[in-house]
Amino acid sequence: MFRSKGSSILELLSTSLARSGKGSNAKRAQRVEGALQPAFKQAQNSFVPSRHYQSPFLRPAPYQHFRGRKPWWQSQSTVRIMLVVGGAGGVYYVAHIETVPYTHRRHAVLVSPATERSLGAQTFKQFRDEAEAAGKLLPAQHPVSRAVREVGLRIAAVAQEDVDGQPIQHMKDLQWEFAVINEPGNVNAFVAPGGKVVFYTGLLQLLKTKNEIAAVMGHEAAHVVARHTGEKLSSTLIFAVLQVAAGLLLGIHLPADLAQLVIFLPNSRKQESEADAIGMQLAAKACFNPGAAALVFQKLGAAEQQQGVQIPTMLRTHPLSKDRVKAIEHNLPKAEQQYELAGCNAPKGFFGSGAW
Numbered sequence: 476m477f478r479s480k481g482s483s484i485l486e487l488l489s490t491s492l493a494r495s496g497k498g499s500n501a502k503r504a505q506r507v508e509g510a511l512q513p514a515f516k517q518a519q520n521s522f523v524p525s526r527h528y529q530s531p532f533l534r535p536a537p538y539q540h541f542r543g544r545k546p547w548w549q550s551q552s553t554v555r556i557m558l559v560v561g562g563a564g565g566v567y568y569v570a571h572i573e574t575v576p577y578t579h580r581r582h583a584v585l586v587s588p589a590t591e592r593s594l595g596a597q598t599f600k601q602f603r604d605e606a607e608a609a610g611k612l613l614p615a616q617h618p619v620s621r622a623v624r625e626v627g628l629r630i631a632a633v634a635q636e637d638v639d640g641q642p643i644q645h646m647k648d649l650q651w652e653f654a655v656i657n658e659p660g661n662v663n664a665f666v667a668p669g670g671k672v673v674f675y676t677g678l679l680q681l682l683k684t685k686n687e688i689a690a691v692m693g694h695e696a697a698h699v700v701a702r703h704t705g706e707k708l709s710s711t712l713i714f715a716v717l718q719v720a721a722g723l724l725l726g727i728h729l730p731a732d733l734a735q736l737v738i739f740l741p742n743s744r745k746q747e748s749e750a751d752a753i754g755m756q757l758a759a760k761a762c763f764n765p766g767a768a769a770l771v772f773q774k775l776g777a778a779e780q781q782q783g784v785q786i787p788t789m790l791r792t793h794p795l796s797k798d799r800v801k802a803i804e805h806n807l808p809k810a811e812q813q814y815e816l817a818g819c820n821a822p823k824g825f826f827g828s829g830a831w
């Protein structure tokens with residue numbers, strides 16, 4: 476014989492009835508009812524409702540006091556979502572890896588050339604309008620503006636093609652623009668995507684020949700060729716996504732300062748060196764003396780020393796001028812080869828005076 480909770484209730488019931496064998500019906504009923512109370516209580520306590528019909532809303536809430544949050548990797552659905560999102564992100568990243576013309580370095584550019592061009596046009600307009608409003612924009616007919624434009628257009632023409640003469644897709648149909656801003660204390664030049672170049676007179680007063688202007692112009696055009704702005708925007712975007720993911724999934728805060736030191740500054744220096752190397756080839760293809768770049772960076776190095784500010788290499792966006800001169804000397808034979816191939820028709824070692 477086997478026992479169950481049901482049989483124990485019946486046993487209790489029969490025992491109670493046997494005990495109440497004599498007396499009036501009413502009294503007997505009361506005694507039965509009294510005797511049944513413990514049986515009902517036991518039945519109530521032993522009753523476990525079927526899970527199938529138990530409303531989740533009626534289930535007692537478990538105590539929360541010592542319940543920790545379940546880690547995301549223990550939740551199958553969250554892991555699945557993470558894998559899908561991570562996989563899609565990885566596919567998107569790989570699909571946007573491209574090869575830098577001239578150097579053949581591989582890099583990911585997640586923004587489209589159209590987006591880059593639009594950002595470049597806005598930036599250029601802003602700088603030019605502000606300079607104009609401040610009376611600092613050199614007129615287009617000024618000899619310095621004309622020299623910058625002439626050198627710029629010659630380099631822009633050759634920058635449309637790769638080292639082997641193949642057209643570079645994102646360099647097609649660019650609207651190159653040049654502006655010279657009269658700030659004698661500003662030894663600088665920059666390019667915005669889409670071929671928008673700004674020179675400051677502080678730099679131009681150091682450059683005595685068109686070959687020297689071409690060295691800077693080649694460097695600036697090289698940033699456009701190598702899509703360095705798009706690459707920088709992409710790194711910033713990827714870091715922002717990683718920062719959010721690390722915060723949400725691991726509860727870790729990725730500090731932006733550390734990323735600046737470990738990722739962005741080294742990348743920036745790498746891009747500058749790459750722009751130097753490509754720039755020399757562009758200048759040479761446009762029949763400017765590629766060796767002028769060494770002279771320009773020697774002058775920049777001297778200007779830096781005059782300013783007396785020594786920034787440690789780790790914190791620099793640009794490589795040290797003396798390191799750049801060394802790299803330029805290393806890259807010179809390749810650029811001279813471009814000069815020959817372009818049919819610039821000068822005997823080896825002679826590139827003309829290139830005076831303004």
Ligand SMILES: [Zn+2]
Nearest residue numbers: 694698747750
């Ligand atoms: Zn640069």
